[in-house]
Structure formats: structure tokens, C-alpha cells
Amino acid sequence: MKWKDMLSMALGNLFKRKVRTLLTVMGVVIGTCAIVVMMSFGIGIKQSMETMMQNMGDLTVITINNESQTPDSAALDDKTLEQVKAIKDVVAVTPVFYLDPSAVTIKSRKYSYQGMIYGVSMSALKEFGYQAETGTLPAEGAPETTILFGKDAEYDFIDSQKSSNNMIFPQADKNGKMPDPYVSALTDKFQAEINLPEDSTAKTKPIKLQCVGTLVEDWGKNPSPSHSVFMDVTLAKQLRDKYNKLNNIKKDPNKKDGYDSASVKVASVEAVPDAEKAIQDMGFSTYSMESVRKPLEEQMRTIQMILGGLGAISLLVAALGITNTMIMSIYERTREIGIMKVLGCVVRNIRTMFLVEAGAIGFMGGAIGIAQSYAISFLINTLYAAQNAGGGDAMGAAAGGGAAAQISIIPVWLALGALVFSTMVGLVSGFHPANRAVKISALTAIKQE
Numbered sequence: 001m002k003w004k005d006m007l008s009m010a011l012g013n014l015f016k017r018k019v020r021t022l023l024t025v026m027g028v029v030i031g032t033c034a035i036v037v038m039m040s041f042g043i044g045i046k047q048s049m050e051t052m053m054q055n056m057g058d059l060t061v062i063t064i065n066n067e068s069q070t071p072d073s074a075a076l077d078d079k080t081l082e083q084v085k086a087i088k089d090v091v092a093v094t095p096v097f098y099l100d101p102s103a104v105t106i107k108s109r110k111y112s113y114q115g116m117i118y119g120v121s122m123s124a125l126k127e128f129g130y131q132a133e134t135g136t137l138p139a140e141g142a143p144e145t146t147i148l149f150g151k152d153a154e155y156d157f158i159d160s161q162k163s164s165n166n167m168i169f170p171q172a173d174k175n176g177k178m179p180d181p182y183v184s185a186l187t188d189k190f191q192a193e194i195n196l197p198e199d200s201t202a203k204t205k206p207i208k209l210q211c212v213g214t215l216v217e218d219w220g221k222n223p224s225p226s227h228s229v230f231m232d233v234t235l236a237k238q239l240r241d242k243y244n245k246l247n248n249i250k251k252d253p254n255k256k257d258g259y260d261s262a263s264v265k266v267a268s269v270e271a272v273p274d275a276e277k278a279i280q281d282m283g284f285s286t287y288s289m290e291s292v293r294k295p296l297e298e299q300m301r302t303i304q305m306i307l308g309g310l311g312a313i314s315l316l317v318a319a320l321g322i323t324n325t326m327i328m329s330i331y332e333r334t335r336e337i338g339i340m341k342v343l344g345c346v347v348r349n350i351r352t353m354f355l356v357e358a359g360a361i362g363f364m365g366g367a368i369g370i371a372q373s374y375a376i377s378f379l380i381n382t383l384y385a386a387q388n389a390g391g392g393d394a395m396g397a398a399a400g401g402g403a404a405a406q407i408s409i410i411p412v413w414l415a416l417g418a419l420v421f422s423t424m425v426g427l428v429s430g431f432h433p434a435n436r437a438v439k440i441s442a443l444t445a446i447k448q449e
Helices: 003-016 019-057 076-086 232-244 272-281 291-331 334-342 347-389 394-396 410-437 442-447
Strands: 060-063 088-098 104-108 111-112 114-121 133-136 144-147 158-159 190-196 206-215 228-232 261-266 285-288
Touching: 003 019, 003 347, 019 272, 019 291, 019 347, 019 410, 060 272, 076 261, 088 232, 104 232, 190 232, 228 232, 261 272, 261 410, 272 285, 272 291, 285 291, 291 347, 291 410, 291 442
Parallel strands: 114 228, 144 206
Antiparallel strands: 060 261, 060 285, 088 114, 088 261, 104 111, 104 190, 111 158, 133 206, 144 228, 190 206
16 A cells, blocks of 8 residues: 555544534644743743843853962962963953052043953953944054043033032933033043142153054943943053052052952853863953853753653643544444455555554644744733833843744744644654554454444
């Protein structure tokens, strides 16, 4: 018997008993729909959590802390950072050097900067995901005097000739217009001046600075490009050393000359644990979003298993329905099976025909169930987005907010997997009835009315 004939006979037998077939298919539809929708919730919640963590900080960045320094501890200096950069899957490394604003003042005409100043590796900023809002990021080999402004750094300049009302705040007026700051990052000239003691008669030459751009605000980055100025770490250390020398500040003998912290960019989220372990083995304490991500990932995996298990119960009930339908079909077609055997039909073809019927029930139920799952997912996401638009859910806002947030996500692999799984459930459910059919005696079956 050809496959075309077996398929035709199987489908014909199914549609002869339309009500029974419809009810059995509906059981598979409900089971498939339950599994897909339940798992889509797990996937949606997991993606929302990942987006929320990305907003909190880059998942592929490790922060090295060097807080508890002793004479015997390793120094977080340039030599150590070169060793860190050689670790597998490390893409970029930058020191984070905090330059005390009381030591150095950035000026432009009569205006003085009062914000944070950080010394970093300017060439590594692009690898860490910093973006220029105006201007550009420094090119490779840019002069040491190149600086970048954070988004609101222009508003951190004060009029040094006024004792009060000497600052402009980045607050829009009633018409939504932002006030102009005292300085313009890209057009004004800037210089760094060493702050001297009041009784000092020493004179220092200001260092001319060139601002090439302002950075997009991102509170998830360390250091944050908001109320801050970024400069080359070499220049920042030179300014610190000049300030210490002119102010007669002695070096602490118990503290090695190194950076307080550094940031490490890793190639992927999966590579973070190994890279972090290697840095910790060097004697440094670290922090990354891995400490938050891993427990959440395990929690999400547990939730997905629970939701998938609940849906699987419905599909198990559907499998029992398929088995029942096929057994009833065998009782009703016993005479037909006997005639097929007498006419010389191969036993395995009879088994295959019943398996095709059972598989067809699983396939049709799975296909319809997937279509319904997409419709239910769309409805849930629409209602969820409407709720977020009204400010009704904090997690949705943190995870992207508004209509972009989705709590039910059905990827292609889930839909295809559900279709294959429902078909396999049909085949497995029909295996016992199919074997039962081939064991029926031909003579006994022909005699049966």
C-alpha cells in the first residue's frame, strides 16, 4: 500500500466520525495552547528581567575594586591591567581614576566647573558602549588634552564672579524649553588649572583642553556620563601629582600607587563568570551583574518548568483522549481490518494507517493550538501594554515601558517545537491501539458484525 493511499484512508476515516474527531482535536488544541501560552509567560518574564538588568548596568562589564589595600596586596596599576586584558574573552579594560575637583578646576572664561572629573582610557570608551550625543568620541591616538562632557556637565559650570544665583539648572520652563548653559562644550575653550593654597605664591601654567563631544546619558555605566567630565587617565594623574607637589601632600607609604577601581569589558555574558573568577584569583574584589543575573536566571528557569508542567497536564489528558478515540475506532472497524488482512494487506501498513490517524489528530490540534496561542498572546500583550501606558506596572516600565513591553513572547522555536511535540504525542498515544489492531485475527474479525 502506498503512502498516498494510507494517508487518504486515514484522513477519510477521521472525517467519517467528525464529532468524535473534533472533540479529540479540541483536547490537543487546549493542551498545546496551555503549554505554549504558559511557556510564553516564562520567556516574556525572563526577557523583561534581562532588559531591566541591562538598564541597571551592562551585563558584560566587571568592576574591579581595590578598596582594602595593604603593603602586601597587589596594586591595581597599569601593569596589573595589562594582565587583566590578557585574560580570555576580555575585550577592553579601562582604569577609573577619580580626580578630586578641589585639586583641579576646569575653566572657560569666568566660569568654573563644579562637577565630577574622571580619568579613563579614552580609546576604550567605544568598546564599553559610550555614545556621543554631540560631536564624536576621541579617535585612536587623540591628544592627552582631549576631554568629553557628560550630558549635563555644561550645567555644572558656575559664574565665579557671583556669590549667589551663579548657576543654571537643567530644568525646562513651562513651555518645555531648556535654558542655555553658561558654556558650550564644542565651541568654547577650556583649560585645567591646579588649585593652590591661599597663601601660595607659586604660579602654574594652565593646561589647554579640547572638548570633542558630549556623551549620551546612561546611569547604568560606571562612571556615569551625566554630571561628569572624562579625560585621559594619564593627564588626570599628572594633574593630581602636580597638585600634591604644589600643596606639599606626602604619599601614604601604606598605600600603593594604583587606581581605586577599573572596568573590564567581556565578549559575552557567558564569559563573565570565568573572567571574574580569574580577576578574583589575582587578589581583587569584583562586582558584576552576574551576581544578580544568575539567581534570577535560575528562578526564571524554575518558573518556566512549573508553567510548562501545568500546560503538559492538559496535553496528557488530550493524549488519553487520542488513545480512547483510536481504541473505539478499532472496535468499530474490526471487520474492515479483517478484510484488509484477508486481501493480503501487510501488517505494518495497518499499523502505519492507525499511527497516521493518531499523528494527524496531534498535528491538527497542535497547528490550531499554536494559532490560538498567538492570538491569546497578542491579546495579553495589548492589555499589558495599555496598563503600562497608564503607569500601572513598575516592572514593565523598568523593562522598556509602554507598548514595547511584552509579557508573553512566542519565539519560532517554541511554535515549531510545540507542533512537533503535539504530533509526537498523537503518535505515541496511537501506538498501543495500532499494535492492538494488527493482532486481531483475520477470521475472527470477518465473522464480527
